[in-house]
Amino acid sequence: MTFDKRECLEDFFEKRWYQEFTRLRDQHDKKAVVDDKNQVNADGDDLGKFLRDSEDTASQCELEVLNLFCREIGLKDVKEGGPVAGFQKNAWLDERASTPDLTDSGDARPNENPLTATGLFRALAKLRYGHEKLPDAARRLIYILDLSPSCVYALAATASWHQAPALRDAIYNHLAFQNSIAVKIPSAGFLTFQLDLHIPYLILSKSTRPEQPTGKANIKPQRRWTDLSFLKLDTEVPSAQEQGMGEVWSIQDAHFSCVVTGTDEWRWTGYGFADAESDGFLTDLSKDDLSFDQIAAKGIDAKKPICSPRDYWIKVFEIRIELVRKAWDYLIFKLEDAIRRYIDKHPFTSPRHLAIELERAAEMKEAFAVTLETMGLLRRLHGVLSGTIQAWTSFKAPGGDIDYFRSIDAAPICPNAKRSFVSINNSFQKLQKNEAKLVLLQKSCFDYARTLELYLNLEAKETADHNEITSEFIVSVLYPFALAAAIFSMQTEAIPFNLTPRSFAITCLVLIIVVYASRLAGRHFRRLLQLLKRMACSWIKREKIRDVGNNPSRIELQGGIPPAIQEHFERLKVDEESHGLAACQTTGVVDDSVEGLTM
Numbered sequence: 359m360t361f362d363k364r365e366c367l368e369d370f371f372e373k374r375w376y377q378e379f380t381r382l383r384d385q386h387d388k389k390a391v392v393d394d395k396n397q398v399n400a401d402g403d404d405l406g407k408f409l410r411d412s413e414d415t416a417s418q419c420e421l422e423v424l425n426l427f428c429r430e431i432g433l434k435d436v437k438e439g440g441p442v443a444g445f446q447k448n449a450w451l452d453e454r455a456s457t458p459d460l461t462d463s464g465d466a467r468p469n470e471n472p473l474t475a476t477g478l479f480r481a482l483a484k485l486r487y488g489h490e491k492l493p494d495a496a497r498r499l500i501y502i503l504d505l506s507p508s509c510v511y512a513l514a515a516t517a518s519w520h521q522a523p524a525l526r527d528a529i530y531n532h533l534a535f536q537n538s539i540a541v542k543i544p545s546a547g548f549l550t551f552q553l554d555l556h557i558p559y560l561i562l563s564k565s566t567r568p569e570q571p572t573g574k575a576n577i578k579p580q581r582r583w584t585d586l587s588f589l590k591l592d593t594e595v596p597s598a599q600e601q602g603m604g605e606v607w608s609i610q611d612a613h614f615s616c617v618v619t620g621t622d623e624w625r626w627t628g629y630g631f632a633d634a635e636s637d638g639f640l641t642d643l644s645k646d647d648l649s650f651d652q653i654a655a656k657g658i659d660a661k662k663p664i665c666s667p668r669d670y671w672i673k674v675f676e677i678r679i680e681l682v683r684k685a686w687d688y689l690i691f692k693l694e695d696a697i698r699r700y701i702d703k704h705p706f707t708s709p710r711h712l713a714i715e716l717e718r719a720a721e722m723k724e725a726f727a728v729t730l731e732t733m734g735l736l737r738r739l740h741g742v743l744s745g746t747i748q749a750w751t752s753f754k755a756p757g758g759d760i761d762y763f764r765s766i767d768a769a770p771i772c773p774n775a776k777r778s779f780v781s782i783n784n785s786f787q788k789l790q791k792n793e794a795k796l797v798l799l800q801k802s803c804f805d806y807a808r809t810l811e812l813y814l815n816l817e818a819k820e821t822a823d824h825n826e827i828t829s830e831f832i833v834s835v836l837y838p839f840a841l842a843a844a845i846f847s848m849q850t851e852a853i854p855f856n857l858t859p860r861s862f863a864i865t866c867l868v869l870i871i872v873v874y875a876s877r878l879a880g881r882h883f884r885r886l887l888q889l890l891k892r893m894a895c896s897w898i899k900r901e902k903i904r905d906v907g908n909n910p911s912r913i914e915l916q917g918g919i920p921p922a923i924q925e926h927f928e929r930l931k932v933d934e935e936s937h938g939l940a941a942c943q944t945t946g947v948v949d950d951s952v953e954g955l956t957m
Contacts, residue, residue, distance in 0.1 A: 373541070373761035375668070378549050379622050380769045382458060391522050392433075392515045405433075408514035408522060420530040424510065427533055430575035431507040433515050436479050442577060443475040443508035447641050450502075450652040451481055452660050453495035456624040463661055465493035471648045472640035475508035482516035497663065501630040501652040503640055504578035505532060513629075521627060524552040524619035531556040532615040532631040533579050537745040539675075539752075541759040551626075553618040553671040558742055559682045561612050561635055562586075562689040564605040581611040581633060584735065588728055589696045609689070609735075612636045614678050616653055618671045623769060626667045628653060630674075636681070655681060668763055669775045676778040676785075683785045686743060686792045690799075693739075697732065697799055700725075701806055719817050726810045733803045740796045747793060750786050833877070838869035 395407040405428055409421055436443045450471045454464040469481055478500070486495045502509045510529060517525050523544075531538055535558045542552040568583050591607040612633045620626025630653030637655065640648070650656035651663075657677040664670040704725045754760045763771050763779075842865045 371757065373757070373759060375762050375765045375769070376543070376549060379551060381622065382624060383622050389518065390516050391519055392517075405511065405514055408517065409526060417530075419534070420526050423530055423533050424526070427576055427579075428507040428510055431511065433511050436475050436508050436511045436515070439474070439476040440508070442506065442575075443512075445474060446506065446508070446577075447472040447474050447477075448503040448506065448639075449473040449475065449478040449500070449509060449512075450640060450648065451478060452499040452651070452663075453481075454497045454663060455493040456496040456665055458624060460624075460665070463663055464497065464665075466661075467492050467495055472643075475506060475512045478502075478509060479512035479515060482512065496625045497665065498627045499630070499651065499653055499660075500627065501632070503632055503637055503652075504634045505529070505631045506577055507575065520548060520550050520621060521619060524550075524617055525629065527552070527554070528556075528615055528617035528629050528631070532613055535581075535611060535613055537749045539749040539759075541762045543762075548621070550619060550621050551667070553616075553667065555616040555671065555675055555678070556613070557615075557678065557682055557746055558611065558613045559685055559746070560689060560739060560742060561610045561685050562692055563608065563610065563635075565608050565610065566604050566606075567608075579613070579633070581613070581635075583611070584609040586735075588731060589693070590700065591692055591696045593695075593699075607692075610635045612685075614682070616671065616674050616678070618667045620667055623666055628667075628670065628674075636685075654678075666769075666772065666775075669772050672763070672771065672775045672778045672782075676781050679782055679785045682746075683788055683792075686789060689739070690792050690795050693736075694795065694799065697802065700728070701802070719814075722810055722814055722817070726807065726814065729803055729807045729810060733800065733807065736796055736800045736803065740793065740800065743789065743793050743796065747786060747789055750782075754783070833873065838866050838873055841869055842866045 392407050405424065409424060431442075438444075451469045451473055453467040453469065455466075456464050467481075470477070473481065482500075484492065486498070488494070500513070502513075513525055513529070524542075527542075530536075531554070536556050537558060538554045538556040540554045542554065544550060565583075567585070586607040586609060589607070612635050613631075614633075614636070615629070615631040617629045618626055619629075637652075640652070647656060649660055651658035651660045654674045654677050658664065658673060664673055704721070752758055760779075763775070765771070842862060845865060846862055
């Protein structure tokens with residue numbers, strides 16, 4: 359009976375690919391969200407209508423991030439082909455027909471890739487199904503490089519009701535540099551699926567400092583750029599050409615997003631967002647390169663598409679995580695080498711006479727500052743990498759979202775997809791090794807910082823001791839002579855003795871004795887004050903203990919008398935009344951108890 363109950367309980371949390379996704383389903387949201395709301399004169403601008411649906415499910419995070427990113431841009435700029443929307447070619451689109459009985463690649467809609475935001479809007483604004491001249495765009499792939507506000511408007515203004523939640527989530531996670539490897543299926547409403555893949559990572563390269571945007575409008579996601587020149591990553595002196603270009607070793611934040619959402623195995627949309635620092639520019643690609651799937655980093659021939667949404671998502675996952683793994687490999691390899699060389703070059707264990715003390719102290723302070731900056735960098739890197747690994751660990755754990763790919767009563771994934779999962783897991787095992795290296799680097803830098811701190815404290819103590827000796831010499835020796843010289847420089851009438859070398863020597867000796875005696879007296883006086891303080895504290899403590907022993911009921915403790923002590927005093931009272939014992943006979947026991955409280 360217990361087993362049956364547990365089995366029924368597990369059924370509630372079972373994750374499975376629904377059979378509804380394995381048959382072609384009629385769609386009822388052929389119109390875009392923005393168009394529907396415009397017909398009923400809904401409040402808000404075009405972006406606000408996209409961000410808030412009828413159930414107001416958009417989170418405050420999504421609203422704030424997207425509104426801030428898309429400020430100073432409107433849908434009108436996209437429709438009319440403004441300065442950015444009409445000229446920046448950063449979009450790639452592939453639209454094909456897909457049906458259960460399809461045996462080839464499916465008829466594709468013609469698109470002049472790469473597209474501008476205006477071109478993307480015009481292509482997506484066409485009827486997706488039932489167009490007079492174009493095949494159905496059942497399977498649609500949208501790739502955007504350096505996601506711009508204009509492209510956000512192009513996507514938002516053409517998204518259907520079923521697509522809007524997944525698209526909002528995809529844009530937010532990409533802009534906010536978030537981690538996610540998950541499958542989402544809504545608990546209410548029309549049944550849809552959403553396969554999420556959001557991977558933040560960091561790219562190490564030589565580059566110039568990025569230019570800050572001059573206007574209020576954004577043109578791409580704001581990614582963090584970190585100058586690593588303080589680590590001296592170069593093993594050789596940079597060439598004059600490199601120095602003239604102003605390139606330095608740096609870390610650039612990068613993010614890849616792939617979200618596949620749809621209603622069944624044949625009607626779905628794949629969104630892919632990437633940064634130019636990792637993928638390069640679409641305008642630099644040849645026509646042949648553009649015929650390959652850009653979401654999959656040109657790892658899939660677009661003319662030989664993967665029709666199943668799960669199989670496609672897994673393949674993109676496999677390709678992209680391997681690229682991310684290589685980026686982490688190179689970054690940690692260079693950091694390991696640079697940190698090791700820096701520590702070896704600055705051991706601070708050589709004999710003291712080999713360096714000037716002031717230069718040595720300045721060098722140690724500089725090394726300490728570099729070490730602290732390096733530790734902060736390693737913590738940030740570890741946070742990004744561990745977040746990605748944790749997302750994968752949660753995904754593949756028992757009861758995790760990987761169960762959506764273990765179909766029993768629905769269409770299974772293809773054998774190639776299963777092999778892709780093995781490859782993905784191998785990539786994450788290598789990422790875990792990189793994480794372990796980061797932990798060791800953090801420990802190495804921490805130990806080095808502690809060593810530097812001890813050396814700096816030792817230097818400070820030695821400096822203080824040296825200053826104390828100098829001060830002692832000045833006060834005890836030089837000061838009496840200076841005071842005697844001042845006395846002898848006074849007028850002769852004011853001095854009661856003859857000004858002779860002998861009297862000068864006697865005066866100096868007397869002043870030395872007076873100064874020494876006053877310093878000795880001051881030292882003993884301080885010791886006397888400390889002794890009196892200890893005696894006063896001891897006397898107060900004894901008086902309190904004696905008062906407690908004579909009157910247990912007068913104990914006043916913050917928060918009340920502990921039950922154990924209260925019970926102890928009650929026993930003393932009973933013993934005194936029944937046996938006539940004097941309270942002073944138990945003073946030793948009471949003293950021990952109360953002394954433990956007052957310590």
